[in-house]
Amino acid sequence: MRLLLIEDEDGIAKRIERALTGAGYLVERSSDGEDGWFRGDSENFDAVILDLGLPQLDGLQILKRWRRADRHMPVLILTARGSWMERVEGIDAGADDYLPKPFQMEELLARLRALLRRAAGSADSVLRTGSVTLDTRQMTVTVDGAAIDFSQLEFRLLSYLMHHRGRVISQLELTEHVYGEDIERDSNAVEVLIARVRRKLGVDLIKTRRGFGYTIPADERLALDAED
Numbered sequence: 001m002r003l004l005l006i007e008d009e010d011g012i013a014k015r016i017e018r019a020l021t022g023a024g025y026l027v028e029r030s031s032d033g034e035d036g037w038f039r040g041d042s043e044n045f046d047a048v049i050l051d052l053g054l055p056q057l058d059g060l061q062i063l064k065r066w067r068r069a070d071r072h073m074p075v076l077i078l079t080a081r082g083s084w085m086e087r088v089e090g091i092d093a094g095a096d097d098y099l100p101k102p103f104q105m106e107e108l109l110a111r112l113r114a115l116l117r118r119a120a121g122s123a124d125s126v127l128r129t130g131s132v133t134l135d136t137r138q139m140t141v142t143v144d145g146a147a148i149d150f151s152q153l154e155f156r157l158l159s160y161l162m163h164h165r166g167r168v169i170s171q172l173e174l175t176e177h178v179y180g181e182d183i184e185r186d187s188n189a190v191e192v193l194i195a196r197v198r199r200k201l202g203v204d205l206i207k208t209r210r211g212f213g214y215t216i217p218a219d220e221r222l223a224l225d226a227e228d
């Protein structure tokens with residue numbers, strides 16, 4: 001896997017580069033916007049890690065230019081802490097994911113793995129984690145090949161968690177994505193729904209991160225550690 005890292009701050013760039021190289025990726029680095037844009041435009045990368053604040057040409061402009069030119073490689077943007085405007089603009093410009101600074105390298109690696117998996121699996125509508133499969137087109141769930149009867153809400157919840165494997169999802173976010181606007185924000189409906197989905201699956205797939213939310217670990221071995 002070949003990655004392009006566009007980051008002007010030398011210290012951060014070196015740390016990222018070291019982590020990526022350690023994780024087995026081939027990393028090309030660019031430290032200014034014009035050069036970074038050109039490389040992403042003229043070479044093929046499996047994914048790009050793009051800082052937004054860059055000299056010459058800022059990250060948003062780079063991303064917009066690539067997308068206009070039909071360059072569709074997955075792009076993970078690095079945003080300033082707490083800058084929700086940057087995140088919104090980045091996503092609107094075609095970013096596939098974002099990571100606010102400062103971040104843990106482990107999280108960067110996890111998000112990258114997820115992006116690459118998504119990009120690679122775009123032809124396959126079936127998401128798999130260990131013995132659990134979720135068919136996003138047929139809207140079906142199986143465990144060890146056996147179909148499980150899921151309601152629409154249960155499916156929506158599991159689907160959201162499966163699509164965001166490796167990320168801890170807050171109860172509020174789940175509520176918004178599963179129920180939409182028509183429910184009290186402090187309702188405990190998600191907790192009840194999670195319990196039902198866990199019971200139906202019968203495997204320890206959905207983890208609780210106390211105080212943060214719920215997650216299906218990106219690593220399948222971790223996801224199903226209760227099985228063996």
Ligand code: CA
Binds near residue numbers: 008
């Ligand atoms: Ca910067």
